[in-house]
Amino acid sequence: MTEEAMTDSGTSSVSGVITGQPVVDFSHLTADALAAVSRIEGVAAVIVPESLAGQYSAIPATGVAATIYVPDGASVRVHVGPMTVGGDGLGAAEDILVIVGLLIITSPVTGTVPHRISVVGSVLAPRGSEPVLGQVLGGGVGTVSYYQHSDGQDIKVLSGQVNISGTTLANTAGTPDDILLVAGQVVVTAPVSSVGYARVIAAGQLFAPAASREVLEPRTQTLGQSAWYRGDDPRIFFQNASLGPDFFRLLDHPVSLIVMADVSFTAGVTEAMVQEKVADIINFGSLVAPADLVPILQVRATDNFGSIRADDGPGS
Numbered sequence: 001m002t003e004e005a006m007t008d009s010g011t012s013s014v015s016g017v018i019t020g021q022p023v024v025d026f027s028h029l030t031a032d033a034l035a036a037v038s039r040i041e042g043v044a045a046v047i048v049p050e051s052l053a054g055q056y057s058a059i060p061a062t063g064v065a066a067t068i069y070v071p072d073g074a075s076v077r078v079h080v081g082p083m084t085v086g087g088d089g090l091g092a093a094e095d096i097l098v099i100v101g102l103l104i105i106t107s108p109v110t111g112t113v114p115h116r117i118s119v120v121g122s123v124l125a126p127r128g129s130e131p132v133l134g135q136v137l138g139g140g141v142g143t144v145s146y147y148q149h150s151d152g153q154d155i156k157v158l159s160g161q162v163n164i165s166g167t168t169l170a171n172t173a174g175t176p177d178d179i180l181l182v183a184g185q186v187v188v189t190a191p192v193s194s195v196g197y198a199r200v201i202a203a204g205q206l207f208a209p210a211a212s213r214e215v216l217e218p219r220t221q222t223l224g225q226s227a228w229y230r231g232d233d234p235r236i237f238f239q240n241a242s243l244g245p246d247f248f249r250l251l252d253h254p255v256s257l258i259v260m261a262d263v264s265f266t267a268g269v270t271e272a273m274v275q276e277k278v279a280d281i282i283n284f285g286s287l288v289a290p291a292d293l294v295p296i297l298q299v300r301a302t303d304n305f306g307s308i309r310a311d312d313g314p315g316s
Helices: 050-057 130-136 166-170 210-219 245-250 271-277 291-300
Strands: 016-019 023-025 037-049 061-070 075-080 083-085 095-105 116-126 141-147 155-164 179-188 199-209 220-229 234-237 241-243 255-259 262-265 278-283 286-289 301-304 307-310
Touching: 023 075, 023 095, 037 050, 037 095, 037 116, 050 061, 061 116, 095 155, 095 179, 116 130, 116 179, 116 199, 141 199, 141 220, 166 179, 199 210, 210 220, 220 255, 220 278, 220 301, 245 271, 271 278, 271 291, 278 286, 278 291, 286 291, 291 301, 291 307
Parallel strands: 016 037, 023 037, 037 061, 075 095, 083 095, 095 116, 116 141, 155 179, 179 199, 199 220, 234 255, 241 262, 255 278, 262 286, 278 301, 286 307
Antiparallel strands: none
């Protein structure tokens, strides 16, 4: 059951079970109001006043990525998703900035900074900002990366489930000092002959052709997982799917399967079909198949971050 919670959307009443929220902000609650919360599940960040830390710790919680404790009465600003700001616009000195996602600072930090910055995700900032940011970053979960800043530099941000081409990576309309930041699940869909960015930063999962690895890898920083598919034609499953014999019959060439969800193989799919039509599998989800098909799926899974199991029991 999902109950109302004090979240980034501004709802202020709390009761029962709080579940499935990006941020739950208790910073302005009283002890009596917090007592109405019986459980917290599946929350990226919970913001708690320091005076209620003991009471909060007694609440059963599962799947909470980070708990951020703030001074009582603090001015808390919450942002969910990518936040791109210049180094002179991070906020007022009395603020506490909480970000679930990405904090991208596009110029050296010269202005006033918040009292504290807590990021559940990743921070990208210019080199030279370390002394200032190091004093205020705290209470979050994730990574902090610094890049070489130059005048006229452009930082391009792509987020979510993104397919990008070799042309995008060539950056023909930009400059060699530009930076490409891709956040989420990113698939490079074709071979790459050149990279026109000083750095490509992938926060999440990056999938790219193995044939382009020598070109991409020296310019790429991955804050998560990267995998290199071997086929010429990647098929990407972001949603649950069921693959039957007709799927393989209609394919006229081998493909790479990139799985981010639950994919099942139905009865009638044979080992020979998989051998012939699947170049490799990159699995971040769940593959379920008849027991006699599990071994070939395990062999084809060159990168397996998820599970492969038989439909009548766990796979080996």
